[in-house]
Amino acid sequence: MIASLYRIIVIGRNTLTEAVRQKVLSVLLIFALVLVASSVLVSQLATPGLDAAGLIDEQIKFVKDFGCGAIGLFGFAIALLSTAQLIPQELHNRTIYTILAKPVRRSEFLLGKFLGVVLLVALAVALMSTAFGLSLYWEEVKGVAYADSVYGGMAPHFPQVVDKVRQYEAEAAQVQAHGGDSAAQTQEMRALDEKYRLQETNWEGCKNVVEDYDRDVGRIQGQIRDPQLIEAVLLIFAKLIMTTGIALLISTFATSSIFTIVTTFMIYLIGHLESVARDVWFQRGAEVSIWQSGLLGFLSLLIPDMNSFTIVDEILAGNHVPWSHALNLLGYANVYLVVLLALSIVIFDYREI
Amino acid sequence: MVDTIATSTWAVETCGLTKRYPLAWKRKVLVALDHLDLQIRPGEVFGLLGPNGSGKSTTLKMLLGLVIPNEGEARIFGLPPDSLDARRRVGFLPENPYFYSFLNGDETLRFYGKLCGVAGAALEKRVEDLIDLVGLQNGRERPLRSYSKGMLQRIGLAQALIHDPDLLFLDEPTAGVDPLGSAQIRDLILRLKKMGKTVVFSSHLLEQVQEVADRVAIFSLGKKVLEGSLDSLLAESRETQVQIPGELDSPRQEQVLRLLGEAGIDPAGVRFSRPRLSLEQLYLRTIQTQPGPSARDSQPRP
Numbered sequence: 064m065i066a067s068l069y070r071i072i073v074i075g076r077n078t079l080t081e082a083v084r085q086k087v088l089s090v091l092l093i094f095a096l097v098l099v100a101s102s103v104l105v106s107q108l109a110t111p112g113l114d115a116a117g118l119i120d121e122q123i124k125f126v127k128d129f130g131c132g133a134i135g136l137f138g139f140a141i142a143l144l145s146t147a148q149l150i151p152q153e154l155h156n157r158t159i160y161t162i163l164a165k166p167v168r169r170s171e172f173l174l175g176k177f178l179g180v181v182l183l184v185a186l187a188v189a190l191m192s193t194a195f196g197l198s199l200y201w202e203e204v205k206g207v208a209y210a211d212s213v214y215g216g217m218a219p220h221f222p223q224v225v226d227k228v229r230q231y232e233a234e235a236a237q238v239q240a241h242g243g244d245s246a247a248q249t250q251e252m253r254a255l256d257e258k259y260r261l262q263e264t265n266w267e268g269c270k271n272v273v274e275d276y277d278r279d280v281g282r283i284q285g286q287i288r289d290p291q292l293i294e295a296v297l298l299i300f301a302k303l304i305m306t307t308g309i310a311l312l313i314s315t316f317a318t319s320s321i322f323t324i325v326t327t328f329m330i331y332l333i334g335h336l337e338s339v340a341r342d343v344w345f346q347r348g349a350e351v352s353i354w355q356s357g358l359l360g361f362l363s364l365l366i367p368d369m370n371s372f373t374i375v376d377e378i379l380a381g382n383h384v385p386w387s388h389a390l391n392l393l394g395y396a397n398v399y400l401v402v403l404l405a406l407s408i409v410i411f412d413y414r415e416i
Numbered sequence: 417m418v419d420t421i422a423t424s425t426w427a428v429e430t431c432g433l434t435k436r437y438p439l440a441w442k443r444k445v446l447v448a449l450d451h452l453d454l455q456i457r458p459g460e461v462f463g464l465l466g467p468n469g470s471g472k473s474t475t476l477k478m479l480l481g482l483v484i485p486n487e488g489e490a491r492i493f494g495l496p497p498d499s500l501d502a503r504r505r506v507g508f509l510p511e512n513p514y515f516y517s518f519l520n521g522d523e524t525l526r527f528y529g530k531l532c533g534v535a536g537a538a539l540e541k542r543v544e545d546l547i548d549l550v551g552l553q554n555g556r557e558r559p560l561r562s563y564s565k566g567m568l569q570r571i572g573l574a575q576a577l578i579h580d581p582d583l584l585f586l587d588e589p590t591a592g593v594d595p596l597g598s599a600q601i602r603d604l605i606l607r608l609k610k611m612g613k614t615v616v617f618s619s620h621l622l623e624q625v626q627e628v629a630d631r632v633a634i635f636s637l638g639k640k641v642l643e644g645s646l647d648s649l650l651a652e653s654r655e656t657q658v659q660i661p662g663e664l665d666s667p668r669q670e671q672v673l674r675l676l677g678e679a680g681i682d683p684a685g686v687r688f689s690r691p692r693l694s695l696e697q698l699y700l701r702t703i704q705t706q707p708g709p710s711a712r713d714s715q716p717r718p
Binding site for chain 2: 066069074077080081085156160161162163164165166168413416
């Protein structure tokens with residue numbers, strides 16, 4: 064068992080080394096740069112005169128949509144292209160003969176190759192997510208600076224006002240926390256008022272501006288430091304690995320990588336459309352014939368429901384998607400993957416090479 | 417009805433091994449190998465000869481468990497070819513291998529070694545030994561994409577030997593290799609034979625097969641049409657050849673003919689000729705007198 068696992072890891076690592084040395088990742092690097100640069104581009108598109116908060120929200124939304132979309136798209140291309148040429152390239156270079164002539168089971172060879180692509184996709188997603196994180200961080204820096212400039216225009220000596228209001232509130236909270244007799248507390252509060260409140264002619268106005276500022280900055284940071292983005296990236300990764308699994312299954316009986324690419328792409332599309340068809344047909348209620356429901360049942364058994372992963376769009380739109388839902392989807396992807404791998408192993412065992 | 421192999425002391429044994437490929441679009445069946453019976457002793461060098469498409473590679477692939485026979489059975493040291501135990505005792509060099517072009521010589525051998533369960537210091541020692549054996553010191557750090565054809569065949573042989581197998585299958589080990597590289601591979605096979613390995617190889621270079629093989633089988637259209645030891649197959653039993661040093665001028669030739677006539681031999685059937693070098697022998701003799709025969713291999717390619 065351990066020897067078998069070791070052989071799978073050796074083959075997986077070799078597959079990853081091949082991908083890295085054959086400069087697949089350089090494409091990713093270009094992508095990462097484009098992604099980071101995109102936020103700069105968006106900032107250049109900002110036109111003065113628009114509602115500041117709305118503009119910043121729009122920019123953040125754009126970077127999120129663009130980043131996750133790009134991770135999904137580039138990840139899909141990398142997963143599909145690298146899986147489709149796994150077996151044809153091994154056959155062309157005749158390395159498959161040398162490996163399978165060694166004490167290596169066919170299942171180990173196939174799982175090793177799959178592991179290699181999974182590692183490659185994981186590495187690609189990790190790199191792209193880092194670039195995505197950097198571009199989001201840039202958006203936050205830009206957004207906060209923009210809020211600073213907007214609020215700075217509304218109140219004279221804005222930074223000093225902010226400091227004063229915060230210091231007052233912090234010290235007032237300390238006084239209240241100490242407790243003690245009410246006379247002493249009132250005296251201390253009065254001292255604080257003299258130190259801070261009475262220094263400003265419009266203390267309440269300053270306080271309101273600071274509150275608005277804090278709310279706006281909080282909203283920006285809330286959108287950017289959203290832990291749900293991790294959920295989104297995980298779901299994108301799960302979808303990519305499912306695509307890899309489908310491509311691997313097809314490549315076990317395909318005679319060319321083009322066939323694998325085209326067929327996987329079709330299944331991917333059908334996987335997106337089947338739930339739409341299901342919704343449309345079942346909305347009609349009694350009109351659904353036994354043939355239609357049979358076909359849909361067969362399709363959903365055969366082809367994974369890729370559309371369920373569009374929940375990522377909900378996350379990007381700022382809606383709350385509970386972790387339990389994401390975990391359910393990850394579980395579904397895992398089960399489907401096990402089935403795909405089992406089928407691939409059975410077919411590959413009988414393939415003549 | 418398929419005969420079965422009960423027990424085996426053979427390195428390779430096949431019984432009625434048959435492979436058919438259905439050609440659906442032509443509604444025909446291609447018989448790639450037709451009821452092959454073959455027995456190869458441990459320690460023997462066995463040559464598979466035949467034109468392209470005669471079933472040599474199919475035979476090797478079935479002996480490795482890569483192709484499943486329609487009929488018949490094969491055994492490697494008495495074991496089924498697709499069992500891990502059989503594969504632990506077998507090394508294989510495919511025809512025209514490219515290997516992983518992104519790995520260098522050492523990395524290639526380490527990769528295959530790890531697959532065979534060789535690791536750590538034992539693997540490093542094995543890599544050193546094999547690099548020495550195949551003479552690839554100049555290719556250790558170079559990626560395989562820069563290797564010449566001869567170097568690829570030699571690293572191929574090294575990977576086939578990485579787990580010290582008892583039996584080697586070599587599919588056209590000298591195909592596309594220049595005569596010098598080809599001679600080096602031939603010498604390697606002879607060294608392997610001295611080490612007690614069983615070698616089964618296919619080749620089109622008949623002269624080379626003649627130099628290294630103990631026995632050969634000739635295939636044609638998927639059938640084994642001839643099999644035997646080279647001595648028994650090539651000896652012309654009705655003639656005798658005498659070789660003498662120096663040139664034999666006409667008076668001496670007549671003297672020899674007279675002596676043979678006295679011994680009751682018909683002089684009409686006697687021929688005098690001077691032995692000739694083969695072109696390969698001439699080529700190797702010329703090239704090997706030049707300095708640094710493998711210098712070309714050590715030059716990096718653009």
